[in-house]
Amino acid sequence: MAMRHVIPGETCAILMEIRLKNEDTKLIIILNLLPCLFSAFVVVLSLLAPYLEYQRMEISEGLYAILRLFCHQIPTRSFWIVGSNLGVCARCFGLYISFLSTWLLLVVRFKRHFLWKWGIVLIIPILLDGITQTLGLRMSTNYFRFSTGLLGGAGLAILFFPVYSLTVQFCIRIVKALDCWLNK
Secondary structure, three states, X not given: OOOOOXXXXXXXXXXXXXXXXXXXXXXXXXXXXXXXXXXXXXXXXXXXXXXXXXXXXXXXXXXXXXXXXXXXXXXXXXXXXXXXXXXXXXXXXXXXXHHHHHHHHHHHHOXXXXXXXXXXXXXXXXXXXXXXXXXXXXXXXHHHHHHHHHHHHHXXXXXXXXHHHHHHHHHHHHHHHHHHHHOO
């Protein structure tokens, strides 16, 4: 009996042919929503931190410390509510809001075609704004930072969603293939 050698590309093609059941589709949707949870977490905490600081609650310091992991938090580059700055700067706030909403839209309406050109075009303004400001060529306003953050967040979601979504589907197919192989 001759042993058949499988090349890696052929293995990928075989795995992608494995049919997914309805419960697998639900799992894919749930896993595709995980990045939304992170963005929603940052947006909610960044809105909650100034409110809790206004209420003189000590937990606000902990929220600002957590958010410092995701943003520089320079007060002059942040929007202010109730006498305190948001937990993230204006650019990051726009980025997280836009990433969240674009990712949700892609989960609901994603088609197979990949819009990578649009993703790159939407990221260019945030890069230009950040670079020209860092080089001292001009000063940016918070509203401009927020606007470029909105565009950049949408661009990042457009670029990363197809890769993430296909990776999730591929991993589920691998688990299904291993399950079939182990249960023979």
